[in-house]
Amino acid sequence: MPLTVADVVAVLEEHYPPRTAQDWDAVGLVAGDPAAAVTSVVLAVDPTEEVVAEALDHGADLLVTHHPLYLRGTSSVAASDPKGRVVHRLVTGGCALYAAHTNADAAADGVSQALADLLGLTGTAPVEPLDAELDTLTTFVPRDHTAAVLDALAAAGAGRLGDYERAAFHSPGTGTFRPLPGAHPAVGQVGAVAEVAEDRLEMVLPRERRAAVLTALRQAHPYEEPAHSLVAQAPVPAATGTGRIGRLPEAMTLRAFAELVARVLPATAQGIRVGGDLDAEVRTVAVCGGSGDSLLGRVRSLGADVYLTADLRHHPASEHLAGGRPFLVDATHWASEWPWLPRAAEVLRAAALARGARLDLHVSTLVTDPWAVHLPQTPSGAASPHEGASS
Template identity: 55%
Template sequence: MARVTLGELIAVLDAAYPPSLAESWDSVGLVCGDPGEAVSRVMFAVDATAAVVDEAIGWGAQALVVHHPLLLRGVDTVAASTPKGALLHRLIRNGCALFTAHTNADSADPGVSDALAHALGLRVSGPLEPKSAAGVDQWTVNVPLEHADAVLSALFSAGAGGSGNYGEAAWRAPGTQQFRPLPGAEPALGRIGQLERVAEERIEVVAPPSARGAVLAALRAAHPYEEPAYHVTERAALRTGQGLGRVGELPEPETLRRFTARVRAALPGTVWGVRAAGDPERRISTVAVCGGAGDSFLGTVRRLGVDAYVTADLRHHPVDEHLRAGGPALVDAAHWATEQPWCAQAEGIVRFGLPALETRVSTLRTDPWTVGTVD
């Protein structure tokens, strides 16, 4: 069996759930573990509870991948005498790394809400709150033919030329540049007052706006002209398939009563169960979903005009006000239950990227509620 390192596992997870998608307040990535160590077994769970850590260690996992961060807020100790410190010490002593994919997994495409939508049988059309593509500059540079390779190499070294999974990408086309040096100029070619025509290449490359200063400095240093001819344009921010929540459609319309039963059957059982707010006979066709706490999107789903919204942790007053404002029906499930389908999604991504690994989704319910009653 081929040796797989923790670093390789992290690379697969980061590609699927880019850390750059995480919210500014979040804490994602490797919590403990050595990227150079070998891994052969990986377990997936929503939470790194004591029981889940015991399950992972008992199975012989070298990595535990979870959704909820164990260390979300700043700490000044991970001593074994503290609850979270005790878990970290137990993981480290048993050679099991801990990795978190939280809001980056929420916004990824596919992500947490895709897994929830898939479990409910929805045809997803896009995010509930789309993220825009990262900004990018397009640089257009004219350069004499004999200097084109050198200038292009300098641009690449400064951070230009990246496009998705490709590097050193450029468009090159021949042409003729003309100019007339005026008094005070120090032309590399031509004479003051005389019109000059030079065979040149037009080079086009893209670069992140953050590299703008470095790219310009590299261009000026490598270009033979006193005043290089260049132009920079910034691409408009375009929506992507990434973002929080998802909007989808049922294969066939059904009543809210029946749709609520669909949600209950699709998600793992909890004491919290599944409850709905709205007319039980309301016709449901278009549905918005958000794994985890999603009451911040109540205004968004009203504007979108969907028929129902599935999420977790809904509260009395916001729900009441939402319904009185004419918003869609609401279906509220346990926080853990709406995010648990993600575990299978993450496992599938790792299996595809690293087929030599043995993987497993935790069998434990980490929803904290243990007793429920119905009047």
């Protein structure tokens, strides 16, 4: 049985949870019927007209892109502009569109981690980790209902710890209570003290699942008024977050590192730009796929020797380099984010195989940077900035 758009979206959102996206971002299903069957998926960085044409030529039922089509919303999808034409071509071609943007950036196996792995970095950690906001739920359940309540809480999102689910602790004890007039007790009689063999059940849950877990508790628990307490845990750094920092297996010069970057990243017209002492030794490396000059201060504070990112602006970059390390290596936006696409494709491939479904996956290599060619400048035939100036 083929997967549906909703099935593929569920796999993507398990690995790249929308809750980890930035508040300003627009991630998720952009166009398409969640119930539609999917046998072919194309993955790309940008939902440009050229990429959409490639997806339709490939017979794709779903196009997964890193960048959203409408980041700031719209009031029109008329085909009189490029974005509107994209929507029309997708709809008429029967191809859905899904975007995983800053949630894919932040993921433990997301955009920046793919970039770090490509360089062989070890001991990686987020440059700006997202704090994990967790609660601990404690409740008391008649012993013969413990498993059912535990399962209901797990289904609502409790008990997930890293690569483990349904994680819980329960211990035996005795519960006691006296039902008052108007109560309809599942155990005991109105006005009489009851003693019940109960289990104390404790589970951790993400804070954003608090309402769903409490609803599941009330629905699954046999008591009219299930006793419980919910305690907010202190925030702890998570494996998710913006950028990555790690170490090269061996120290190398900045020049050698830049040459490594040029070898492992897909080629673009701009190529790789480098700022700093080319003969200096580097080993601690920070990376951020996409535009990353907002992290310049942070990577310096973490002791990075060199920082690889994209779209570095003139003034932030020059002012930063005046202060020394980390040196800067600047790739293009597309090249720094493309390495995530094969990784996301493998996530979908594994999910399809696990369900016995057929899923054709194609990673687009269309370069969607706006620059088409790089023309090196030579001194011959070029006027000097000082030529013609008065002496």
